[in-house]
Amino acid sequence: MTLAFVTGNPGKADEARSILGDVERVELDYTEVQSDSLEEIARRGVEECYEELEKPCFVDDSGLFVNCFSGFPGPYSSYVYSTLGNEGLLQLMEDEEERDAEFRCVVAYHTGDRVETYVGVAEGRITREPRGEGGFGYDPVFRHSSGETFAEMTSEQKNEVSHRRKAFEQLAEAVG
């Protein structure tokens, strides 16, 4: 079965294909609701997509969750990155010793009958300063538990351990 992946990002669709096999990328502007929960955002997004497409489909949503800030920036990671940037995040954490953080990705899959969600997590810590030239967004300040920041890894290395891969793998298992 070809699954429809609703995303504006061709790179994500390639990543999904490498794990799920046949994936059709669909561009569709769906609503992202305000919520503390990525699961709810993705779930409601895929419900809207299914209503429009009338076939099994999935969406993903990701965020960086910083422990000492109760998850901030979380579901609003992209807005916070575009307004405060990594500089702002580091400034916020200047005197902070507790630097644990995780990237989370939720995939919400509409089977035609119901919505299933899968959560992938990459654990790490927020660095004291940006490191590495690769990746995008918070990658230079997120040191993965394996020791390097996402921006110091090659994209192959990052894809190997990424939160998104972990969520895609669970979807792959579920659709068999």
Next chain:
Amino acid sequence: MTLAFVTGNPGKADEARSILGDVERVELDYTEVQSDSLEEIARRGVEECYEELEKPCFVDDSGLFVNCFSGFPGPYSSYVYSTLGNEGLLQLMEDEEERDAEFRCVVAYHTGDRVETYVGVAEGRITREPRGEGGFGYDPVFRHSSGETFAEMTSEQKNEVSHRRKAFEQLAEAVG
């Protein structure tokens, strides 16, 4: 005509009544979408409310927009307050000289035919430390252009100059 104000906050409904006269408060959980624009959030919210209520109604949405951060926390003010608090905002602005900020309130009114939006603004600056015991949220760190923080004002004084009052006044003028 009695207008329906969809809000979970009885205090806001009282404030609306003092300006608009007869206002019926309705509790209804409507969707707030993710958007940089309060107007869009309020507009889509009231469209959903109108579909449900089938009568003229309005909603409001507010945020604190800090100039040097391209508006952050803006539409996500409440999430940011609950995760970072005023302490976080002050930490972010520790070395910042440009401290201009504004509270904005958008009222979206569904007339039955169309949606009209009204924007009220209260201009001020972010203080170096919290001042005053009144108000809530960012009030202690927002020094209104009249010289005091919202938390140093009585609630009557604050209501007199608030962004919400300005938006309600425009609605009152529009509905005659």
